[in-house]
Amino acid sequence: MTPEEKQQKLAVKxxxxVMDFIESRKSLFLSxxxxxxxxxxxxxxxxxGDECLYVLLSEIALHAINLQHNPEASxxxxxxxxxxxxxFARIRVNYSVNAELLETDSAAWSEGVDILEARLGERIRNLSQLSDFRLFRLKPQGGRFVKGFGAAYTLVGNSLAGEDVNHLREGHKKRTEAA
Incomplete structure (x- = not known):
């Protein structure tokens, strides 16, 4: 198997x-x-949905205010x-994202609310009808996936799973005693 074929096989796995992991979770931490x-x-x-994450946030919440002021987040x-x-080796994925505020009268709003409701239940439909709730589409701008010690990967590209992955091979280093 060529190095390119090995890289492709690794990327697919x-x-x-990544997708199996994020599909198993229902909440995210937002910075x-x-x-x-x-x-x-x-x-x-x-x-x-569509290579992004959707969140429905009240405009009185600080994170919604922040995303409207500056769409860059983690x-x-x-x-x-x-x-x-x-x-110390919990499975995790992090992304740099750009947050896009979706207008309530847009097809994107309806699609996002439908996706959220299908995943999280009827409460989404109720919250989306309140005038202070805003729908954000979080678009990945690259990330990192950690499966454990020695198993960390850079996710390259603007997709949730990464258009390519790079295994971070530079591991932890033991301290050396001063001479």
Missing amino acids: INRD SIQPDGKPYASYAPFAI VLIAQDEDSAKEL
């Missing part, structure tokens, strides 16, 4: 692992930037602590 430039961490339930989807074999 990691793509599948947005406040108008004063300081980071703000929060969480939100999400749905997956998303972390992580394995629950209780199910992790190793606390």
